[in-house]
Amino acid sequence: MNEKMNYTAAFDELKTIVSEIEEGEISVDELSEKVGRAAELIKICKEKLTSTEENVQQILKEMEAKES
Amino acid sequence: MSEQIKDKRVFSLSEVMLSIQKTLGNRYGSSFWVKAEMNKLNHYKHSGHCYPDLVEKEEGKIIAEIRSHLWSRDYQRINQNFLQLLKEPLKDGIKILFQAKITFDPKYGLSLWIQDIDPSFTLGDLEKEKQLSIQKLKQEGIFNSNKSLKLPLLPQRIAVISVETSKGYADFVKIIDHNDWNYSFFHMLFPSLLQGDKAAEQLIGQLRMIKRLRHHFDTAAIIRGGGGEVGLSCYNDYHLAREIASFPLPVLTGIGHSTNETVAEMVAHSNHITPTKLGEFLIQKFHDFSVPVLEAEKSIITQSRNILERENKSLENLVKLFRSDSVSLIEKNKSEIKNAMVKIHSNSLSILNQAKLGLKIQTEHSGKIAFRQIREEHSALMRFGQRINEKSADYIKKQQQQLSYIEKNVQNLRPENVLKRGYSISLLNGKSMTSAIDIKKGDTIETLLFEGKIVSRVETILNTKNHE
Numbered sequence: 001m002n003e004k005m006n007y008t009a010a011f012d013e014l015k016t017i018v019s020e021i022e023e024g025e026i027s028v029d030e031l032s033e034k035v036g037r038a039a040e041l042i043k044i045c046k047e048k049l050t051s052t053e054e055n056v057q058q059i060l061k062e063m064e065a066k067e068s
Numbered sequence: 069m070s071e072q073i074k075d076k077r078v079f080s081l082s083e084v085m086l087s088i089q090k091t092l093g094n095r096y097g098s099s100f101w102v103k104a105e106m107n108k109l110n111h112y113k114h115s116g117h118c119y120p121d122l123v124e125k126e127e128g129k130i131i132a133e134i135r136s137h138l139w140s141r142d143y144q145r146i147n148q149n150f151l152q153l154l155k156e157p158l159k160d161g162i163k164i165l166f167q168a169k170i171t172f173d174p175k176y177g178l179s180l181w182i183q184d185i186d187p188s189f190t191l192g193d194l195e196k197e198k199q200l201s202i203q204k205l206k207q208e209g210i211f212n213s214n215k216s217l218k219l220p221l222l223p224q225r226i227a228v229i230s231v232e233t234s235k236g237y238a239d240f241v242k243i244i245d246h247n248d249w250n251y252s253f254f255h256m257l258f259p260s261l262l263q264g265d266k267a268a269e270q271l272i273g274q275l276r277m278i279k280r281l282r283h284h285f286d287t288a289a290i291i292r293g294g295g296g297e298v299g300l301s302c303y304n305d306y307h308l309a310r311e312i313a314s315f316p317l318p319v320l321t322g323i324g325h326s327t328n329e330t331v332a333e334m335v336a337h338s339n340h341i342t343p344t345k346l347g348e349f350l351i352q353k354f355h356d357f358s359v360p361v362l363e364a365e366k367s368i369i370t371q372s373r374n375i376l377e378r379e380n381k382s383l384e385n386l387v388k389l390f391r392s393d394s395v396s397l398i399e400k401n402k403s404e405i406k407n408a409m410v411k412i413h414s415n416s417l418s419i420l421n422q423a424k425l426g427l428k429i430q431t432e433h434s435g436k437i438a439f440r441q442i443r444e445e446h447s448a449l450m451r452f453g454q455r456i457n458e459k460s461a462d463y464i465k466k467q468q469q470q471l472s473y474i475e476k477n478v479q480n481l482r483p484e485n486v487l488k489r490g491y492s493i494s495l496l497n498g499k500s501m502t503s504a505i506d507i508k509k510g511d512t513i514e515t516l517l518f519e520g521k522i523v524s525r526v527e528t529i530l531n532t533k534n535h536e
Contacts, residue, residue: 008221011357018364021371028379031372038368045361049354052254054225059256059284063277 007048014041085174092172099169099183104132106164116140118158122180136168136180146185153187154194155297155327159265165189194301201306201331210313214337219318220286222357223350226255227278227288227317229271231262236293236324236343243347251354256285262292262323263299268308275311275319288317290332291343293324303330312336322346487518504529 017038020026026034070079079087104122111118117140124132138146147158156162168180205211226244230237237257244253258278260270271290278288290312302308303323309331312319318337322345323330333339340346479485483493494501495514501507507529515522 011221011361014361014364018367018371021368021375024375026375028375031375035368035372038364042361042365045357048222048224049358049361050250050252052224052252054254054284056256059281062281062284 007045010041010044010048014038014045017041082174085172089172089174092170092178096170099167101165101186102168102180103163103165103189106158106160106162108160109158111143111158116143118143120182134178134180136182137171138182142183146187150185150187150190151298154191154301155325156190156194156299156301158185159299161265162190163193194304197306198301198304198331201304201309202334204306205309205313205331205335208310210310211335213313214315214319214335217316217318217337219337219353221353223286223318223320223353224253225284225286226253226350227258227281227285228255228291229258229260229262229274229278229288230291230343231259232257234262234292234294236291236322239293240289240291240322240343240347243344244350247351247354249351249354249358251351251358253350262290263296263302265299265302267299267302268305271302271308272311275315279316282317285317287320287337288315289320289322289346290336291322291346293322293343297325297327300325300327300330303332306331308332309335320346320349483516484518487516490518492517 017034021031021034070077070083072078102122104124107121107123109118109120118138120136120138122134122136123130143158150156150158165186166180166182167184167186168182170178171181172178202211228237228240230240241255244251244255258274260274261267262271275288278285300323312332313335320338320340321333321336322340322343323333324342329339338349340349487493493516495516496507496511498514501513507513507526509526509529511526513524513526515524
């Protein structure tokens with residue numbers, strides 16, 4: 001659940017930065033900071049697309065525990 | 069034939085049965101149409117015959133019940149009709165309109181011999197049941213519950229209800245596991261029958277299992293395909309539809325058929341006509357997430373570049389402006405200085421000239437005053453001189469008179485003149501004496517007279533002071 005929040009939050013934050021930059025609300029002083037943050041967020045988002053952390057063994061264990 | 073035992077007329081069982089058979093045969097000679105619920109089909113695979121249990125219910129309670137039989141050949145034909153029209157075989161729990169004849173067998177008893185079944189009646193009834201399921205779910209207010217759940221931005225973890233060997237499952241897995249964009253899904257199979265009488269129950273069981281494990285999943289997908297289009301009425305089952313509608317995760321369906329949409333599909337979060345389409349839907353969700361990210365990336369790069377360029381340009385302009393302003397300012401100052409110099413020069417000259425003029429006037433003026441003063445002083449001096457002369461002459465005359473008078477006196481005071489008149493001067497050691505104090509007895513004193521000098525020795529000294 002928390003991870004879901006994370007990428008949703010990352011995505012939302014990214015959208016905010018993009019709209020700030022597109023609307024020219026960002027000064028040159030902030031620019032490098034914002035671009036750096038955006039790069040981080042993009043990385044997080046891209047990683048989310050190409051990896052999962054779910055564990056089949058864990059699910060099977062829970063399944064057995066609940067059946068017994 | 070009956071026999072007489074004591075006073076009773078007794079029939080053998082077969083006689084009774086045969087009598088009934090005969091009576092019924094006379095009474096119910098022709099076949100007729102009956103509607104009933106087929107509780108159980110009781111199909112015997114070996115013989116191919118069916119012995120359906122027929123009931124009539126009123127408010128859930130059985131109010132009539134009878135056995136029936138359906139011979140193999142009739143069953144085959146009727147089942148074929150059902151499959152064609154309903155996409156469902158003859159099965160337990162459906163309502164049927166059938167043509168039957170009452171039979172009575174001495175050994176097997178009363179039974180309805182089903183000769184034909186009208187599939188359109190069952191179809192109508194199934195449709196009625198489907199509508200009833202929909203209505204019930206709507207009344208319970210859960211018909212749209214699953215649809216109103218929010219599918220996560222990335223539906224990445226999928227609980228798949230399907231069959232390992234199903235073609236639909238294979239299609240689905242192929243789509244999501246071997247996509248061109250390297251998108252990563254986690255999926256786990258929860259096997260279940262997907263069609264037929266037992267399917268609804270198993271599907272519900274697996275859904276409940278997934279519900280317990282829901283924190284591991286983003287969505288549940290029911291996937292079926294390639295198994296023909298028979299036996300799908302289970303997806304109209306009220307209980308299954310209810311389970312899906314009230315499921316805590318979004319349920320996606322890809323059941324793969326061309327019949328009317330089932331209730332399960334209607335209440336699912338979204339329905340996809342095939343497992344492949346369902347897989348593509350999930351991929352699209354990833355695109356929906358990925359494309360804006362890529363666009364954001366692009367946008368940030370271009371916009372940042374734009375901002376930097378813009379700032380650079382405005383800086384350049386500012387520098388240019390600054391340079392030209394500075395130059396013009398310097399030029400302006402230079403010319404101002406030059407003007408000031410010229411002004412100072414000309415002003416100085418005029419001030420100097422004025423000063424000169426003033427000085428000249430002043431000089432002339434001063435000269436005149438000086439002359440006048442000098443003249444005044446001169447005449448005052450002259451007057452003064454005159455007065456001095458006059459006064460001096462008076463003074464001199466007075467002084468001369470005084471002088472001559474003094475001279476006369478002085479003449480009178482000359483020692484010779486004094487001596488002449490009888491006075492003498494006594495000297496002690498060459499010095500004149502005025503007192504006898506310093507004189508001792510025996511001292512030699514000189515006495516000067518007008519003519520001559522006497523040297524005498526002191527005999528007696530009279531101290532005039534003591535004397536007096």
